[in-house]
Amino acid sequence: MLKNIMDSVREKSPIVHNITNYVTANDCANILLACGASPIMADDLEEVEEITTICHGLNINLGTLNCRTVESMLLAGKKANQLGHPVVLDPVGVGASVFRTKTAFCLLEEIQFDVIRGNISEIKTLANGKGTTKGVDADIEDVITEDNLMQTVTFAKEFSKKCGAIIAITGAIDIVADSEKAYCIYNGHQMMSSVTGTGCQLSAITAAYVTANPKNKLEAVVAAICSMGICGEIAYNRLSSMDGNASYRNYIIDAIYHLDGEILQNRANYRIL
Amino acid sequence: MLKNIMDSVREKSPIVHNITNYVTANDCANILLACGASPIMADDLEEVEEITTICHGLNINLGTLNCRTVESMLLAGKKANQLGHPVVLDPVGVGASVFRTKTAFCLLEEIQFDVIRGNISEIKTLANGKGTTKGVDADIEDVITEDNLMQTVTFAKEFSKKCGAIIAITGAIDIVADSEKAYCIYNGHQMMSSVTGTGCQLSAITAAYVTANPKNKLEAVVAAICSMGICGEIAYNRLSSMDGNASYRNYIIDAIYHLDGEILQNRANYRIL
């Protein structure tokens, strides 16, 4: 099944509209191309509705959020909802400032998201109205382990039920849940956290996978997260003794470029809870 | 001749002012350095006229266009015209929104461009007032082939005559035309379309080449496009089995860094129509 999901992305080559930050926009564009999708980055109020109309899916990312783009996010999101285009939210750093938190809640109220992907601190902030976000990384006291896994799965399912979006919490263990079913994913490598924007990149390809697989959204998110994790593993194995996080960044995108559906299927490491 | 043009860029090291998008700005800066030029990125209304004054050429790129920078583009373009600095337009995604189309027409009316470089859909939109732009890639029905080559060359010459700029239409076959003469260029590799911003990068170095060769602008554009295409070929040959589009991105810039005038001269593959 994961194989078919990935193949659909390459066959359909969905155009994904990204309203995203200037730190990782280039990597997001390249990883979308790597997975077989086509990126457009556009964030001005004047054009976001038209741009989202010619695209097939929308990815909203709160990194380097600014006053100018909040309204653009709202307009694009509502338009995508009207058109039935999948919409992904990456609530980067929500909880770290009132501005980000207010913006995220405003977006949640006005837009029906298909997927929300963040780290555990960000998702807790969205679900509870407050969290322990300290910057853009998950707080240490929030980290998902085997000990709190069931509890976090229950939390994710409940939040999914409440907001209607698939919830993807990524970290050492990733959880993808709708209100009924949760996947716990064990792919990936800890060195991925030393590359800026691997989360942003994952949200971008999640938008592509879901857009190309509208009838299997939950599994599409799982496929996207497994793809990223497996490519993190492949890229890690490719590192020479002098390669560091900059080369690793390139190798992860390279691995997505070459990822084969069979390999995805075989290496995907998850269980259903 | 192409050799001399490239040598001039390295000798003169022109400073190129870029008003460009945040997706590919880093690659544009690095490829300008790679070809021997010096980049400045500056887009605020308050300073663009001064910045363009201390530079030698201007590159205006409509990617991630926003309300704040439209006025900056106009001011910088007019100032560059006054100073006799070459100005290049990269009308990224024109036709994809009314905002981009209106902005492009406004720029065409107020600024005399030396070169306009885009894909066929973008150039058709500029020439005809409407096009089939679907995002940032050329529409499939517009693609240049040997069958419609003469027709496209005629179109490019006529548009050049009308707007006074050299028209560079890039794709599988590239066309560079003024009102009298057209070059059809066959360098490049299709994998270049899987790297975000190869078009933006090409526009940036086109500005550098034209700026360093004010008396041979048409051939300078040809040299820039051949350089990019040849480096796309060299970089492709360098790819290992694990390298994908991220490494390819780096290798293209690396190849520009090492490109030798003799190699450019010998590998350039074009005919004049």
Add this chain to the structure above:
Amino acid sequence: MLKNIMDSVREKSPIVHNITNYVTANDCANILLACGASPIMADDLEEVEEITTICHGLNINLGTLNCRTVESMLLAGKKANQLGHPVVLDPVGVGASVFRTKTAFCLLEEIQFDVIRGNISEIKTLANGKGTTKGVDADIEDVITEDNLMQTVTFAKEFSKKCGAIIAITGAIDIVADSEKAYCIYNGHQMMSSVTGTGCQLSAITAAYVTANPKNKLEAVVAAICSMGICGEIAYNRLSSMDGNASYRNYIIDAIYHLDGEILQNRANYRIL
């Protein structure tokens, strides 16, 4: 001592708030991760004070300066001062436009910087109210050589005394000075100037080093500059015949990722004046 300074960065993993340009933001984030720090990029008026509060240090960079972010820089800088967080200024291109010069002087008046790092033309502009800045590179007539070294050291000490910040002037020879003491650093490779943003990256890690070593700020700046220079040397030695400035960019960050305190200590090449 340099070893201890670097080890502190890896142990404390300071969070550095960056208000910076969109050209090099990605490289700045990755090099901060490479050295063991944690980056946040945030520039909106609405949130910069809160963001800087949850961080440990602040890095203000004037590249792609715009009207929207000037106020953000002021607010964040004042808040960081209140909290006792180290603040670094990278006055990119100051002197190239009235807007940049005015902004820089305004920042100098309102914020107490711990470190100001720029090329000699930029620092002269800050110290003298005018300079010979021609773009983002140092002007040739300003370049530091052994002949004018003592004179430049005296200038740096005096400017440090006047403004209360450590002055770091980087170029072929780097000078780091407070009012009493100056280090002249000979690490680095000239090819670093063919990579966009090596200066921005250096300012970012300088903020991290100083933040992790509040009691040895002068030596922390020296350690940051030696680290960058040594990694420029290591990365240069790693270049294959086809590698150019794009690969070099990656290798420099990779080298920072692997840099060992012993190597830093042993390869640091400086004298005290």
